[in-house]
Amino acid sequence: MKALLLAAGKGERLQPITETRSKPLVPILDKPLLLWHLENLERVVDKIYIVIRKEDRETISSLVNGHKVSIIEQKEGVGGTGTAFSSALSILNGDNFLLIYGDIFYDFSLLSQIVSYQDNIIVGKEVGNPRDFGVLKMSNNYLDGIIEKPDSPPSNLINAGIYKLSSDIATFVDKVKISSRGEIEFTDIINVAIKENYKVNVITYKGFWIDIGKPWHLLEANNFALSLANPNIKGEIEEDVRIKGKVIVEEGALIKSGSYIEGPAYIGKGATVGPNTYLREGTVLGKNTKAGSAVEIKNSIVMEDSKIPHLSYVGDSVICEDVNLGAGTLVANLRFDENHVKMRIKGKLEDSGRKKLGTVIGGHSRIGINVTILPGVKIGSYARIYPGAVVNRDVNKGEFFRT
Numbered sequence: 001m002k003a004l005l006l007a008a009g010k011g012e013r014l015q016p017i018t019e020t021r022s023k024p025l026v027p028i029l030d031k032p033l034l035l036w037h038l039e040n041l042e043r044v045v046d047k048i049y050i051v052i053r054k055e056d057r058e059t060i061s062s063l064v065n066g067h068k069v070s071i072i073e074q075k076e077g078v079g080g081t082g083t084a085f086s087s088a089l090s091i092l093n094g095d096n097f098l099l100i101y102g103d104i105f106y107d108f109s110l111l112s113q114i115v116s117y118q119d120n121i122i123v124g125k126e127v128g129n130p131r132d133f134g135v136l137k138m139s140n141n142y143l144d145g146i147i148e149k150p151d152s153p154p155s156n157l158i159n160a161g162i163y164k165l166s167s168d169i170a171t172f173v174d175k176v177k178i179s180s181r182g183e184i185e186f187t188d189i190i191n192v193a194i195k196e197n198y199k200v201n202v203i204t205y206k207g208f209w210i211d212i213g214k215p216w217h218l219l220e221a222n223n224f225a226l227s228l229a230n231p232n233i234k235g236e237i238e239e240d241v242r243i244k245g246k247v248i249v250e251e252g253a254l255i256k257s258g259s260y261i262e263g264p265a266y267i268g269k270g271a272t273v274g275p276n277t278y279l280r281e282g283t284v285l286g287k288n289t290k291a292g293s294a295v296e297i298k299n300s301i302v303m304e305d306s307k308i309p310h311l312s313y314v315g316d317s318v319i320c321e322d323v324n325l326g327a328g329t330l331v332a333n334l335r336f337d338e339n340h341v342k343m344r345i346k347g348k349l350e351d352s353g354r355k356k357l358g359t360v361i362g363g364h365s366r367i368g369i370n371v372t373i374l375p376g377v378k379i380g381s382y383a384r385i386y387p388g389a390v391v392n393r394d395v396n397k398g399e400f401f402r403t
């Protein structure tokens with residue numbers, strides 16, 4: 001069996017995280033999402049093909065070096081999952097194949113079950129907000145169609161972006177038109193095929209699944225990965241450090257005296273924590289990061305080379321690579337009225353569904369001393385925040401913000 005991984009999306013909703021890295025490279029426990037897919041697919045298929053954007057070729061080629069992978073560039077012109085698929089038709093060769101959306105994170109053990117089925121399969125996942133997804137219509141476990149983002153969803157079962165299909169699906173590619181959002185959708189190819197008697201069985205999956213579309217989804221995916229990881233201390237722990245629960249400390253990391261770490265937490269290679277630093281559940285520090293002295297971090301991702309060196313609090317936040325937080329930077333992650341925190345996604349204010357959500361700071365930004373950042377505010381990459389500022393609105397890429 002072969003697998004086709006679609007990884008040529010723009011990831012606009014994930015900005016500012018995707019201002020400095022493409023979506024397949026967002027880190028889960030300090031490892032690019034794409035590698036999670038590859039390492040798990042390699043266990044169940046013989047060959048993997050990844051559809052990527054042309055501009056990602058160099059980065060992705062070096063990342064996947066050593067894996068059984070071929071790279072296919074998505075065709076130019078109208079984008080979409082259907083275009084990604086049709087860019088890879090020549091590899092099908094009459095065989096059955098897995099097709100996986102590259103921006104999902106789930107319990108990958110599902111894959112061995114999927115490859116064992118004889119029939120065409122689509123995986124359905126029950127969610128509380130089906131209006132945000134492609135919703136599955138079915139009868140007797142057979143798919144009747146996929147309706148994109150319907151106002152009145154026929155069920156809570158949505159398309160999880162995991163399929164096992166026969167190569168005849170390729171015959172329907174040319175029958176699909178551009179969708180209302182200006183893309184060629186793979187789900188439309190499936191819809192046309194079903195009308196012409198191509199049968200697809202629906203498998204309802206009960207395990208963890210998330211589509212990493214918006215910044216807070218990255219927190220949820222990292223939380224799930226932490227829940228599966230085994231505790232492992234490879235780095236150096238000084239005297240008078242307290243470690244509680246499941247904690248992973250990678251090689252070359254150093255935890256200095258007086259630090260208190262409540263797992264689950266992940267401390268990447270070469271990271272330095274402390275002295276006197278409090279890391280709480282859900283903290284993920286990337287390689288060569290610095291947290292402390294006297295810093296508190298809770299349920300947050302700090303990507304490689306970023307520094308939170310003195311007297312700061314960061315909660316429920318994503319700090320991208322090579323960011324520096326000045327002494328006394330404070331992130332607010334809860335509103336006074338305790339309502340859900342909203343975040344602006346592609347210009348539209350959206351309910352994150354979370355009572356606790358801090359900030360998202362894009363790569364290479366510099367935050368001055370004594371800065372306060374309000375809940376749900378995003379700071380673009382390469383931004384500068386003037387000392388003492390209260391950041392109460394989104395800051396653009398490269399902007400110098402002062403109050």
Ligand code: TTP
Nearest residue numbers: 006008009010011012013079080084101102103
């Ligand atoms: P989407 O989440 O629909 O699109 P996106 O990744 O571009 O994100 P955004 O809407 O925030 O800009 O993509 C679903 C999957 O399909 C994802 O794994 C990427 C893949 N994809 C392609 O391979 N090519 C494409 O042209 C598009 C749009 C998506």
